Amino acid sequence: MLVGLFSGEGHAVEEAEGCLTLGWHGRSLFSASAWRAEEKNQSDSNVDGSSDSGSGSEESNISCSS
Structure with a gap:
């Protein structure tokens, strides 16, 4: 899918040593972002009934060195 989005x-x-590299x-490129929508469910509410205003994103510590 990435090749279709970013080629041309x-x-x-490109894939090198187990890592994908986006280039131009x-x-x-020095950075790239990927976003994913998360479903909101009952567990996202606080005890007082208010909604969590946090970003809800998960950080990944996976990196590839060159």
Whole structure:
């Protein structure tokens, strides 16, 4: 799917040493973001009935070194 989204017009996705690299005109990008919608359910409410105003995102400590 990534290859379809980012190939052409100077964009590229390459795999090297188990890591995916997004690039533009032969240069690796320094950062990339991926977002996913989360379903809201009853467990997201606080004890007092108010909603959690946090971002709800999970951080990942996975990295690839060059």
